[in-house]
Amino acid sequence: MTIRVKFFASLREQITDPKTEVDGALVKTISDVWKQATDHPMPPHVLCSVNLEHKDATEPVNDGDEVAFFPPITGG
Amino acid sequence: MTIRVKFFASLREQITDPKTEVDGALVKTISDVWKQATDHPMPPHVLCSVNLEHKDATEPVNDGDEVAFFPPITGG
Amino acid sequence: MPVLIKPESFDPASLQKAHEASMSAGDFGATASFTGTMRNFNEGDDVTGMMLEHYPGMTEKELEAVISDARSKWDIQDALIVHRVGDISPGEPIVLTVVWSAHRAAAFDACRFLMEALKSRAPFWKKETLKDGSHRWVEKNTPGYS
Amino acid sequence: MPVLIKPESFDPASLQKAHEASMSAGDFGATASFTGTMRNFNEGDDVTGMMLEHYPGMTEKELEAVISDARSKWDIQDALIVHRVGDISPGEPIVLTVVWSAHRAAAFDACRFLMEALKSRAPFWKKETLKDGSHRWVEKNTPGYS
Numbered sequence: 211m212t213i214r215v216k217f218f219a220s221l222r223e224q225i226t227d228p229k230t231e232v233d234g235a236l237v238k239t240i241s242d243v244w245k246q247a248t249d250h251p252m253p254p255h256v257l258c259s260v261n262l263e264h265k266d267a268t269e270p271v272n273d274g275d276e277v278a279f280f281p282p283i284t285g286g
Numbered sequence: 287m288t289i290r291v292k293f294f295a296s297l298r299e300q301i302t303d304p305k306t307e308v309d310g311a312l313v314k315t316i317s318d319v320w321k322q323a324t325d326h327p328m329p330p331h332v333l334c335s336v337n338l339e340h341k342d343a344t345e346p347v348n349d350g351d352e353v354a355f356f357p358p359i360t361g362g
Numbered sequence: 363m364p365v366l367i368k369p370e371s372f373d374p375a376s377l378q379k380a381h382e383a384s385m386s387a388g389d390f391g392a393t394a395s396f397t398g399t400m401r402n403f404n405e406g407d408d409v410t411g412m413m414l415e416h417y418p419g420m421t422e423k424e425l426e427a428v429i430s431d432a433r434s435k436w437d438i439q440d441a442l443i444v445h446r447v448g449d450i451s452p453g454e455p456i457v458l459t460v461v462w463s464a465h466r467a468a469a470f471d472a473c474r475f476l477m478e479a480l481k482s483r484a485p486f487w488k489k490e491t492l493k494d495g496s497h498r499w500v501e502k503n504t505p506g507y508s
Numbered sequence: 509m510p511v512l513i514k515p516e517s518f519d520p521a522s523l524q525k526a527h528e529a530s531m532s533a534g535d536f537g538a539t540a541s542f543t544g545t546m547r548n549f550n551e552g553d554d555v556t557g558m559m560l561e562h563y564p565g566m567t568e569k570e571l572e573a574v575i576s577d578a579r580s581k582w583d584i585q586d587a588l589i590v591h592r593v594g595d596i597s598p599g600e601p602i603v604l605t606v607v608w609s610a611h612r613a614a615a616f617d618a619c620r621f622l623m624e625a626l627k628s629r630a631p632f633w634k635k636e637t638l639k640d641g642s643h644r645w646v647e648k649n650t651p652g653y654s
Binding site: 292338340354360 | 445484
């Protein structure tokens with residue numbers, strides 16, 4: 211099983227050639243997913259979600275999850 | 287010269303046969319205008335205006351003024 | 363004309379759009395709008411109709427003063443107040459307040475201020491007709507802040 | 509459907525009316541509405557266009573959660589959130605939040621809550637095009653309370 215990884219907005223433009231999937235066996239937390247997906251260090255204000263829910267980067271992930279990283283929200 | 291007197295809403299219905307004008311020489315304050323215009327005692331929550339401006343009943347009136355009495359406002 | 367007294371039923375959306383047409387799109391970023399509508403119930407009773415009395419002259423003056431107070435308190439682009447008078451039926455709009463501004467905080471604050479200020483200052487009085495045909499004057503407004 | 513994501517320009521007044529048509533007139537007494545419109549200036553610069561990116565799926569989920577939070581906090585009748593995505597031009601609406609309730613306090617409070625909550629939770633991002641053709645991501649929102 212794998213974990214799908216998405217980047218949005220300015221992060222998507224900044225992270226060159228990220229992996230869109232990482233091996234679930236290699237990661238325990240959201241932070242681990244970031245490290246597997248890209249060589250870039252994680253910027254300070256990055257927001258994270260797992261399966262469409264806001265999460266802290268320290269929270270766990272499971273096989274089959276969709277993990278997303280994005281900058282502060284600016285809608286509305 | 288005279289002072290015109292108006293009553294609105296529930297007050298207009300309660301005050302039977304009020305004067306619509308009082309003699310400016312007989313009154314100094316808004317309260318005096320009430321006493322000249324009707325025999326009813328002034329109810330506790332009556333609001334007053336002079337020349338379309340909110341005023342306290344203790345404030346003075348002058349010849350030619352338009353004085354109005356009305357219940358608490360319930361618009362909007 | 364930012365203040366309108368309407369003896370007939372009005373459509374809040376149309377009046378808001380008509381006023382907005384006089385403004386330059388792109389100049390404002392926030393529009394806060396409030397519509398008060400006549401309900402078919404009040405204080406536990408079925409209400410079938412209402413008569414809105416006002417003090418012509420003073421009403422317009424107070425509504426204009428309310429808008430000018432809002433302009434002095436917040437950085438707003440424009441404002442509109444429309445208020446119904448006369449006989450009205452449940453479901454019909456009673457009042458519309460709209461504020462346009464660059465940012466949303468001023469629009470929200472000022473729009474609410476217009477409503478609270480007009481309810482305390484502008485001489486309007488409501489007389490309800492109940493289901494049994496009897497009439498009663500509304501004695502006080504509901505609180506504006508919960 | 510209290511949440512709409514719009515890839516094309518929308519008319520806030522029409523959508524508000526359309527939603528209201530599903531409700532029983534006379535049941536609600538208060539409608540508070542907010543429209544955010546794209547300005548032609550931001551942080552001192554002329555802005556000629558904007559692209560609104562979102563996270564399909566999560567966006568809808570968060571907007572629905574925002575409405576359900578509002579319903580649990582206030583006694584409201586109904587609510588509507590419409591948000592634009594994609595390429596948009598100055599003067600076009602970005603967002604619409606509407607709340608219907610019996611009394612005005614809940615409508616005002618909940619409508620403002622919808623805006624503040626969606627701005628902090630719903631995954632949308634703005635990228636501006638400036639007059640000289642350059643692009644920049646908007647980095648943070650303006651404060652919601654002055």
